[in-house]
Amino acid sequence: MDERAMLDLAVGLAEAKSRQDVDAALQLLHPAIQLEAPALGGRAQGRAENERALRWFFTVxxxxxxxxxxxxxxxxxxxxWGTAHLTMSGDRLGVPADGARVDLPVTIRFTFADGLIASERFDFDLATLCAGSGASTDAVRERLFGTERAA
Structure with a gap:
């Protein structure tokens, strides 16, 4: 796949997600899509799991x-690479947030198959997100990863 086609898919996905348009995002994903969001402990395989992951993400x-x-x-x-602009809502990550909007540096790695996005790895710093949201990083890590991983 050439660079322009890959970039068009990535930009299309970014635009769909920025509109919280799950259906449009799913159309750009390979049926065996694998999503990883290590900072959130997230991994989803296939379109059905990715749909659930996206809907959860947009509630948070x-x-x-x-x-x-x-x-x-x-x-x-x-x-x-770029910037995600987002506000953590409620206490869906296990701790209350202060409602502040965060500008978060992100890096996203994509692979492709059959003219679609085959994998996405969404990387950002959880501590930066928590600090900007007024949430305890330790409490969020505990909620996401449990005691063993939080240390």
Whole structure:
């Protein structure tokens, strides 16, 4: 897949997610899509799991918007970086947040198959998100990963 086609898919996905349009996002994903969000302990395989993951994500961050600032491409791999703008809502990560909007640096790695996005790895710093949201990083890590991983 050429760089322009990969970038068009990544931008299309960013735009769909920025609108919280799950159906449009799913159309860009390979049936065997694998999503990883290590900071949140998230991994979803296939469209059904990805749909559930996206719907959960948008309940936690209902105003999520991402701006891609740059990219680098290789053979069937694209890495994008930019800023996610989001507000943590309620206490869905196990702790109350203060409702502040966070501008969060992100890096997103995509792979492709059959003209669609085959995998997405969404990386950001959980401590930066928590600090900007007025939430305890330790409490969020405990909720997401349990005692063993929180240390």
């Amino acid at each position: 961050f209902p105003d999520y918007r991402v701006e891609l600032a740059g990219h680098a491409a290789g053979a069937d791999v694209l890495v994008c």
